[in-house]
Amino acid sequence: MLQLVIGIVIFAAVGAVAGVFLSWLSGKFRVQESPAADRIYEILPHTECGQCGHPGCRPYANAVADGKDACNKCIPGGRETALEIAKIMGIDPAEAETGEAPAPGAAFIDESRCIGCGKCQTVCPVDCIVGASRMKHTVIRKDCTGCGKCVKACPTECIIMDEIKESPESWDYEFSEESLR
Ligand code: SF4
Ligand code: SF4
Ligand code: SF4
Known part of the structure; x- marks a missing residue:
């Protein structure tokens, strides 16, 4: 009986330690996404078509928020979305139209x-x-x-x-x- 109790206690202790460790790992390696990227992502059309040159809307939003891509690359979103993104990024709307946009x-x-x-x-x-x-x-x-x-x-x-x-x-x-x- 004592052996059974000891076994259960050890099993519970190992489970608790593993849980804490996994929680620490998920916090440490969580991809940090900026609030600007979240806001840009929200206004994108979410067709995931890849015409912006990124594998989907989320990577494009991240790239724009990080200053690695221009505001006007989303073809389905068009000019209206480019101007909204410019507003979020705090840049001159005219700048949203500079840089080569992909042809629709x-x-x-x-x-x-x-x-x-x-x-x-x-x-x-x-x-x-x-x-x-x-x-x-x-x-x-x-x-x-x-x-x-x-x-x-x-x-x-x-x-x-x-x-x-x-x-x-x-x-x-x-x-x-x-x-x-
Ligand atoms: S290119 Fe146009 S018609 Fe063809 S799958 Fe995409 S959205 Fe549909
Ligand atoms: S265009 Fe015509 S042949 Fe081509 S996938 Fe569509 S239905 Fe089929
Ligand atoms: S072009 Fe626009 S809708 Fe298509 S994947 Fe890129 S951000 Fe999403």
Whole structure:
């Protein structure tokens, strides 16, 4: 009986020590993220498309907060998000537009080669591809974030990414050059 009690006490003591040690380790190696990075992350579109050149929104937010990347790299967020980020970082809004921003792109399906397999629809994170099984599919380009995931999924290589040309419909009047002055 005594042996059983001693065994339980030793087991409990080892468990308690291991718990304290693990808690100390998690505190020591926790990745420190700045409040600015958190605020930037909150306003990003969270499509995780990678067009900013980072593997996702969180790494991009961290890079901007650390001064390692510019405010205007998020394509789905556009100019409005760039200006919001500039505000958080306390920099001149005009600076948010300096530096080369990636060209906004959207997917386009060559319907003559589409076999209607639906694989592109399955991977689209914003659900902007329409089409029924074994029927031609098409992209609602105004909702496309340009992540390119459908391009990789298409077995017939009938999806291309092309640049969105500026037009009276796509021009952002609210955030035009004049509004920044
Ligand atoms: S481009 Fe914008 S939405 Fe896409 S991963 Fe980067 S921060 Fe996120
Ligand atoms: S249509 Fe293609 S490029 Fe556009 S958001 Fe969907 S998966 Fe991404
Ligand atoms: S993956 Fe390609 S072939 Fe299949 S439905 Fe989409 S566009 Fe058509």
